[in-house]
Amino acid sequence: MTDTSLSPLADRADAPAAPPRPPDGLGLTWRPLRRDDAEALTRLLNAVEEADGAPYRTAVPEAQERFDGDWHDPTTDTITGVDADGVLRAYAQVTALPGDVRTIRAFLDGGVDPQWRGRGVGRAVLAWSEGRGRQLLARSTAAVPGRLAVHIQESATATARLLTAAGFRPVRYYDDMRRSLAEPLPLADPPAGIRLVPWSADLEEQVRLAHNEAFADHWGSEPRNAEQWAQHRSMFAPMWSTVAVDEATGEVAGYLMSGRYEQDWAVNGFSFGYVELLGVRPGWRRRGLAPSLLVAAMTAYRADGMQYAVLGVDSANQSGAHGLYERLGFEAQHREIMYSIEL
Template identity: 55%
Template sequence: MSSDTTTLRPIAERAQAPAEVRVPSTATGLTWRPLTPSDTPALTRLVNDIEVADAEPFRTSDEEIAERFDGSGKDIARDTLAGVDEDGELRAWAFVVQPPGDVSVVRTFLEGGVHPRWRGRGIGREVLAWEVDRARQLLAATGKDVPARIGAFASEQAAATVGLLRSAGLTPVRVYFEMRRPLDVALPDAPLPPGLRVEAWSDARDEDARLAHNDAFASHWGSEPRTPESWQEGRAQFAPGWSLLAVDDATDEIAGYLVAGRYEQDWEVAGYSSGYVELLGVRPAWRGRGIAPALLTAFMARLREEGIQVAELGVDTENRSGALGLYTRLGFEAFHSSTLYSIEL
């Protein structure tokens, strides 16, 4: 989203933050409280039940749920919601996240869901109203007078969720594909150009990689700078042995990078083993030299050496870098689609 920030009203006005959030009613049979880290096992079960009902091609792990509570900037008591039945079972959940490093667009993301057996009672609508209220409060509190977004992702087949988001005023703004490529067929011939080398991921290079990522994604739609803390978040399934760096021999600078994930909990659902590309980027000064396909090919070769059957990745279908075309040329095919719905402020 592009906008002249000089014409924007202050974020405190645009956010229209309520003094109090709308807490869901107890009339549905659920009582409401914040989530806590001790809810992790129950929340994992709930999230997995929702994923089964919505025919998602993945499963969220206990470790991924646990790390949602990490981060010094999160106010778990105010940014989360748990709906509990009379037996103490978790039946609904919500989490509102505001990434602290946002500069050009300040964002909030809404996550949550209702157990399949508790749907159709208006709970989801009330949970979403609470989320939007809290998102508005968080945006106002940033004091960042730049464009703002309240966003939520929904898979294409999750019709109930899509309908709920639309009814709450969130509209589709971006479509994302999940793509895969079998590794039992020949890999492309895509070596790095002269003057560059591939290095294995290392802790010593981690901060350099963060800075390289911020440089590579500075002009990408929907991307904001990663702080040192946010760069470390979301690594429950990080696979350093599959992650790679493209390094300039002359300057020893990182020209490109590939961050990989290993989601073994998805393998039974998918029917095959896989490695996932979390992030792939090339810094502007090194673009147009074949670094991205070289890193992807090296990644796939590592997977195949370990007996992994499929390489997977996600892509913004409107990415101006031509990523979708690159992945298609390398043999990747889309198998799942999701959409970002938003309220733009």
């Protein structure tokens, strides 16, 4: 929907002619990231994640996925700083998703090797990222809000100071929650007329459309097109994923997608199944469908020997999801913060 009080985003983005290149004298050579950097980038990402207290570690397939999708152009949307020995010491990637309609967003992601911090590299990377992000936002002539967004761990206090100094402000908080599978699971049968079926390829498009409808009223959510929906599946666990089908109409009423992140188990000290996405379409809400999907997932996790179920949730989710998870025994463990500049 167009907001008549706003001018076109292209007029508000304040985009530079070119993103500011990191200055000389930092001891690094700068170039775009390449797909064949995936393993080196993974090592850098892991070093950043460890230093920032992240409860996860990026795997090589996930790093490779950063180059997938027609909306990614590594030659213009990424940068990396390489030292004299050819080691990647800093990186940035800016992503604007093609499906955004209500708020046009540019996501800024970057990091600096802990051994290279405190030299001004982080400021330079952030300045480049903001400049490129503003360029991507300026491609839109829609009279809708724009957002430059950065997600960081709450424990990454130095990064928080860097973002604050650059004009970013914390606007949203996301909790990682876990639930022990050693504790008894509640009974949560699906509502009458709803059948839970295993994830299958022939339901993919129906689930995508159900997702877009289910999340249309969620803060920060935008519709996903078919290509976006199919991306970032390297850790997808279809055997732990479920679709709720209305028996009378054959429509998808809800769904739960799970991920299997084995590389994160040692970091956390336990094995777990991860709830990637959980959605219920408005016409099927308040009938107990979400709990039945969660219990089905937890049952599958436990059957495969997992010790915990883990999920992430917007702490201010207006659907009451946070309270639902607490009632099912989930407890908050880590927090992520989204900093942004709103345009």
